[in-house]
Every structure is written in structure tokens, then in C-alpha cells.
Amino acid sequence: MKLITVAGPPSSGKTSMLLRVIDWFKEQGLKAGVVKFDCVASKDDERYRAKGVPVLLGLAGNLCPDHYFVTNIEACARWGQSLELDILISESAGLCNRCSPFIRQALAVCVIDNLSGANTPTKMGPLLKQADIVAITKGDIVSQAEREVFQYQVRKVNARAEVLQINGLTGQGKERLGALLTQAQDIDTLDGRKLRFSMPAAVCSYCLGETKIGSDYQMGNVKSIAIPDVPRPEVS
Amino acid sequence: MTDSIQSITILGGRSKSGQPEDVNLRLVPGDLVAVVGPTGSGKSRLLADIEYIAQRDTPSGRCILINDQPPASELRFAWGRKLIAQLSQNMNFVMDATVAEFISMHAECRDNSFEEAGLEKLIGSVVSQANRLTGEPIHPDTPLTALSGGQSRALMIADTAVLSDSPIVLIDEIENAGIDRRQALDVLVQNQKIVLMATHDPILALLAHSRIVLKSGGIADVLRSDEGESELLEELQKADAAIMAVREKLRRGERLEGPGFKIS
Numbered sequence: 001m002k003l004i005t006v007a008g009p010p011s012s013g014k015t016s017m018l019l020r021v022i023d024w025f026k027e028q029g030l031k032a033g034v035v036k037f038d039c040v041a042s043k044d045d046e047r048y049r050a051k052g053v054p055v056l057l058g059l060a061g062n063l064c065p066d067h068y069f070v071t072n073i074e075a076c077a078r079w080g081q082s083l084e085l086d087i088l089i090s091e092s093a094g095l096c097n098r099c100s101p102f103i104r105q106a107l108a109v110c111v112i113d114n115l116s117g118a119n120t121p122t123k124m125g126p127l128l129k130q131a132d133i134v135a136i137t138k139g140d141i142v143s144q145a146e147r148e149v150f151q152y153q154v155r156k157v158n159a160r161a162e163v164l165q166i167n168g169l170t171g172q173g174k175e176r177l178g179a180l181l182t183q184a185q186d187i188d189t190l191d192g193r194k195l196r197f198s199m200p201a202a203v204c205s206y207c208l209g210e211t212k213i214g215s216d217y218q219m220g221n222v223k224s225i226a227i228p229d230v231p232r233p234e235v236s
Numbered sequence: 237m238t239d240s241i242q243s244i245t246i247l248g249g250r251s252k253s254g255q256p257e258d259v260n261l262r263l264v265p266g267d268l269v270a271v272v273g274p275t276g277s278g279k280s281r282l283l284a285d286i287e288y289i290a291q292r293d294t295p296s297g298r299c300i301l302i303n304d305q306p307p308a309s310e311l312r313f314a315w316g317r318k319l320i321a322q323l324s325q326n327m328n329f330v331m332d333a334t335v336a337e338f339i340s341m342h343a344e345c346r347d348n349s350f351e352e353a354g355l356e357k358l359i360g361s362v363v364s365q366a367n368r369l370t371g372e373p374i375h376p377d378t379p380l381t382a383l384s385g386g387q388s389r390a391l392m393i394a395d396t397a398v399l400s401d402s403p404i405v406l407i408d409e410i411e412n413a414g415i416d417r418r419q420a421l422d423v424l425v426q427n428q429k430i431v432l433m434a435t436h437d438p439i440l441a442l443l444a445h446s447r448i449v450l451k452s453g454g455i456a457d458v459l460r461s462d463e464g465e466s467e468l469l470e471e472l473q474k475a476d477a478a479i480m481a482v483r484e485k486l487r488r489g490e491r492l493e494g495p496g497f498k499i500s
Binding site: 114115117118119140141142143144145146148149150151152153164170171172174175176 | 288324332396400
């Protein structure tokens with residue numbers, strides 16, 4: 001089974017794009033399943049189920065979605081193997097720009113849309129920088145010139161990746177993306193595999209449910225913003 | 237690559253209802269073709285197929301040949317592709333950049349041998365070209381998102397004409413947004429290009445040498461302009477000039493009095 005990790009900002013068109021690519025997989029006689037990781041709520045599992053695609057939905061709730069991902073992906077991969085899937089796609093939403101759910105030797109796809117602004121690629125961190133494939137969506141909404149400029153901005157951040165334009169509404173581009181995805185390596189187990197990038201550090205009082213504001217309530221791994229000429233209270 | 241385009245060929249796919257589209261249309265440099273049909277009939281889809289150099293892998297199932305051959309994969313997906321310039325129906329920019337920043341980014345990504353020294357001049361030439369088409373002038377330091385619909389359209393046209401010097405030009409409804417459509421077309425269409433233009437405008441449609449007629453997503457017919465139509469075009473252009481003169485007067489805040497405004 002191949003494992004493909006797909007991640008991108010909310011509403012960038014990940015699910016629409018994947019539904020199109022999964023159609024293409026079906027045409028090739030390949031069986032694909034999806035694990036959708038999200039934070040608070042998602043109805044995307046229904047969209048997959050409606051198309052007959054085996055799907056798991058994982059909601060991180062009050063956990064960091066990336067930590068939730070890494071502690072669950074191995075079991076999800078075993079689920080995919082038990083269904084004898086050819087391809088398991090993990091689709092992660094709700095991530096911060098500090099992190100990425102990418103695993104070494106598992107193909108990593110970043111989804112980003114043409115509307116997200118010329119400077120967004122430079123703000124995105126490992127989610128974009130460490131992707132093997134960058135799929136740019138919603139190209140039909142902007143002019144050719146803007147598509148070119150945006151793609152160029154993406155390339156400046158990640159010159160190594162295959163960058164392609166795909167339309168989740170019409171499916172234009174799905175054949176090329178599908179062909180690239182089928183080149184992913186097969187995996188037998190994730191046990192002992194490594195993430196491409198360390199997860200964001202997060203062990204402070206607020207991780208444990210603190211809600212009050214003030215230095216008395218801050219404990220653990222906290223970091224103060226640099227503000228010139230204003231004395232800052234000490235952290236206990 | 238730019239000099240080596242001898243033809244493009246559109247091989248039919250299927251209409252929205254799945255009817256086969258019996259078309260084998262070969263276009264050569266110098267051809268100006270109108271794409272006509274009701275709203276929703278698939279004009280933009282046809283242009284998108286050509287822009288994508290579709291290989292029976294779009295909803296229409298069409299196949300586009302370049303020089304009678306399927307294109308090499310590098311040609312379809314190459315970085316900084318210059319084969320086809322497309323002016324779509326989009327009327328607004330979404331990017332958070334000024335006009336000057338946008339032009340310089342676009343120049344940089346279009347041309348690998350791009351030099352900083354020529355940048356000022358390039359920005360100047362795109363902006364002045366755009367300002368020939370629009371009423372209120374565009375300034376290089378204006379944010380793209382603050383441009384009006386007409387200004388955005390004028391800038392897109394000028395940018396396409398100056399920066400995207402491609403042998404194949406696709407134009408989708410240039411008549412929108414209140415810019416001077418004849419002048420816009422002159423800016424975009426130079427000699428020895430293959431130009432396809434989706435339009436609802438009778439003058440633009442008749443300016444073309446031939447027209448592709450779309451119906452329910454499929455190409456229903458391909459008509460060559462005849463002599464009678466050329467005569468009609470002259471009449472229409474006279475009437476159009478009169479309407480344009482009135483439009484300009486109104487735009488300038490003038491009254492339409494006096495003997496100069498009888499439309500015969």
C-alpha cells in the first residue's frame with residue numbers, strides 16, 4: 001500500500017481535488033481510502049462516503065492536530081492495509097503554518113489555492129517547503145498572469161517540488177496528479193519511520209486547560225514577544 | 237518555441253449531453269477566429285481546452301494538436317510556458333501587490349534572462365498601454381485590488397500583450413468592462429498569431445475570418461465570413477462609432493445637444 005500525506009490550509013480545495021483524483025484511481029483499477037484529520041468539525045467524510053470511498057474521520061478536538069496525527073497515523077495505515085487498499089491518503093486540515101504532517105519516504109502533497117496571496121507561500125513553512133508535490137487550486141478564478149505569478153512565488157519557496165495546477169470543480173489536471181501519486185513508494189509499516197519536520201513544541205499551562213490570562217498562570221514552555229522599552233513581568 | 241508553431245488542430249470530443257462532436261479544425265498563424273454561442277454553451281470551455289492543450293482529459297473530451305502532433309509533456313506543463321497567452325473573463329485581481337510589483341513579478345517569472353535595468357521601462361510601457369484603454373489612468377503604485385473592473389481588464393490586456401508574447405492568443409469576452417474593445421483587440425492581435433476570441437459582440441464576431449458556433453457544450457458549426465457580412469460589418473462599425481462618440485460625451489459630463497448628435 002502507498003501512503004500519501006496531503007495537507008493545506010482550510011478551504012484550499014483538498015477534498016474536492018482528492019475526490020477527482022480518486023475517480024481517476026478508480027479508472028485505473030486502484031482502490032483508494034482516506035483518513036481525514038481535522039480540528040473541530042468536518043463533514044468531508046460524508047463526501048467521500050457518498051462516492052463509496054472508505055474513510056476514517058479523526059477530529060483532534062482540544063489536541064494539537066499535528067500531534068494527534070502523528071499518534072494515530074500508524075494505526076490508520078494498518079486499517080488501510082486491512083482493507084487491502086492500494087493507496088491510503090491522509091488528508092490534514094486545520095494545521096498551523098509552523099508544522100506539516102509529512103513523513104519521510106511517504107509522498108507529501110501540499111494544496112494551496114491561487115487566491116491566497118502573493119506572499120502566502122513565504123509564510124507557510126514546512127507545509128510548503130517540504131512537499132514533494134504542490135497542487136495549486138482555483139486557477140479558474142484568477143487571470144493567467146496571476147496564476148503564473150503565484151506559481152512562481154511557490155517555486156521560489158520550494159524549487160524541488162513538482163508544481164501543478166488542478167481544478168477541483170472540473171477535475172482538470174487530475175490525470176497528471178494521479179500519475180504522480182501512483183509513483184509513491186509502497187510502505188509495509190510506519191513503525192520507526194520519521195517525520196520530515198519536528199512538531200511544534202507545546203507543553204505549557206494552556207495546553208493543560210488553563211484559560212486565565214496573566215503571568216501568574218503561565219507555566220512551562222512559554223515565550224515572550226519582544227517589545228522595545230517596556231519592562232516585562234517575569235514568568236514564574 | 238515561439239517561432240515553431242505552424243498550426244493548432246481541434247479534434248472534437250463530446251457535447252454536454254454526450255453527443256460526439258464531429259470536428260477537425262486546423263488553424264494556422266494569421267487566423268483570427270471568433271467563438272460564438274449563447275451563455276453557457278461552452279465558449280470558455282473551448283478556450284480552456286486549448287490553453288491546457290487538452291488530450292481528451294478535460295470534461296469536453298477534446299484533443300488539441302500542436303503542429304499536427306500531440307504535444308510533448310514538457311510543452312504542456314513546462315515552467316514559464318510561452319506558447320499560449322490567455323485573457324480570461326476574470327475582471328478582478330485578487331493578489332496583494334501593487335501594479336508595479338505585479339508587473340515586475342510577472343516579468344521575472346516569464347523571462348529567465350530578465351534584467352532589473354529594463355524594469356522601470358517595462359512597467360512604464362505596460363501601464364501606458366493599459367491607460368490607452370481605460371478612462372481613469374492607472375498608477376504603478378496602486379494596489380491591484382483597488383483597480384476598477386475596467387482598469388483591471390485594461391491592465392490584464394496590456395500585461396498579456398506586452399509580457400506574454402505568445403504565438404497563440406485566447407481572448408474571452410473582451411467587450412466587457414467598458415473598455416475600448418477595438419483598441420483592445422488591436423493591442424492583443426498582432427500579425428502571424430493564431431487568435432481565438434469568444435464574444436457576444438457582433439462587430440468583433442464579424443471582424444474574425446471565421447467563427448466557431450457552440451451549442452450545449454459542443455461545436456455545432458464552423459462558418460467562414462462572407463462578402464455580405466463584410467459589408468454589414470462596415471455599416472455596424474459606422475453605427476458603433478456614433479454610439480461610441482455619444483458614450484464619450486456622456487462620460488465627459490457633456491450634454492448631447494446640437495447638430496453634431498444626429499445619428500443618421
